[in-house]
């Protein structure tokens with residue numbers, strides 16, 4: 001981290017034209033306000049390492065927020081006793097951020113649980129299946145693209161029948177396999193898909209290109225907050241028409257994610273959230289604390305660390321742009337922890353590779369927490385605490401099992 005440089009103080013007495021009234025003015029907090037690092041960065045040479053560039057030249061506005069985010073992530077969130085959840089909204093995997101950033105974060109143990117839009121996990125499959133996603137342009141003629149069997153995500157292009165529909169066909173063939181014929185939450189659904197994605201990676205000779213495959217190998221549970229709102233959900237619905245028995249139960253997801261946050265606290269550790277974009281993944285990750293406090297009525301105080309990168313403004317009232325201090329009022333963030341909350345207004349496609357690089361450069365890998373394997377045990381502990389804190393009874397009069 002860059003050291004604070006102390007500026008030689010220029011005394012008022014030295015300024016001959018300073019009027020007497022100003023010379024006599026008492027400024028008790030002046031030194032405190034001006035105790036920050038002096039803005040006087042070295043000339044950039046092209047030889048700097050990225051993490052040093054961040055520390056030394058990201059000095060104001062959103063660059064400074066990004067630096068604070070990098071430092072918060074590395075200095076506090078990656079401590080051994082912190083459980084880190086990350087949410088991902090926006091079209092990140094089509095832009096290559098799964099391969100470049102999310103997979104390395106998973107492998108290094110820098111993310112313990114994930115909530116993503118279904119789209120991010122669906123488009124991740126093209127990478128495992130070796131169906132190319134290509135750089136295009138946002139200026140292209142969309143009618144001509146449609147005529148040429150191509151779909152566009154801003155300046156990213158995908159083949160319609162040889163990438164999208166081909167992925168769907170394989171996905172449907174996977175979803176009708178015996179292990180999918182039951183009710184499950186999305187962590188289990190994505191874990192099972194991840195097993196196939198890992199096998200496809202192996203078959204195609206591509207290594208570490210798929211988030212689902214990496215999460216499967218690392219035991220990182222991946223949730224989606226809107227299971228029906230993606231091409232994975234569309235294909236789940238499609239095969240249900242043919243009698244497929246897979247039923248996705250979002251309440252399983254709510255209880256499991258809540259159990260991770262409570263388990264982190266009860267183990268004497270901390271809980272951190274890193275929110276890439278907003279949307280329903282952001283809320284799904286943050287609602288774990290209101291679930292503990294408001295619904296299960298267990299005494300708790302909110303998230304310990306909060307980092308969000310977003311383009312959304314707070315003044316429209318949408319959750320995507322809601323600030324950590326607003327989240328305090330809902331019990332989502334511990335008010336005593338607000339100094340450890342950073343919001344950076346920028347594009348995730350810029351910030352995520354920088355934060356990933358910074359973290360890998362500045363912090364050694366962490367032991368994998370493998371929360372996927374601990375879901376049952378943690379939900380049991382949550383259930384136990386719920387019944388201990390409440391006069392609730394089982395609806396059928398039986399004794400609660402935990």
Ligand SMILES: NC(=O)c1ccc[n+]([C@@H]2O[C@H](COP(=O)([O-])OP(=O)(O)OC[C@H]3O[C@@H](n4cnc5c(N)ncnc54)[C@H](O)[C@@H]3O)[C@@H](O)[C@H]2O)c1
Nearest residue numbers: 089090117118119229230231277278279310311312347348
């Ligand atoms: N083929 C598919 O499966 C498919 C494709 C697209 C969207 N969807 C679905 O539509 C829903 C919305 O998804 P979405 O990806 O459009 O999310 P979104 O655009 O709703 O993202 C939520 C918020 O995150 C912020 N955000 C988005 N991209 C950002 C970026 N690059 N940098 C900073 N902030 C950013 C914005 O404030 C946005 O309002 C999801 O449920 C998704 O699964 C599905």
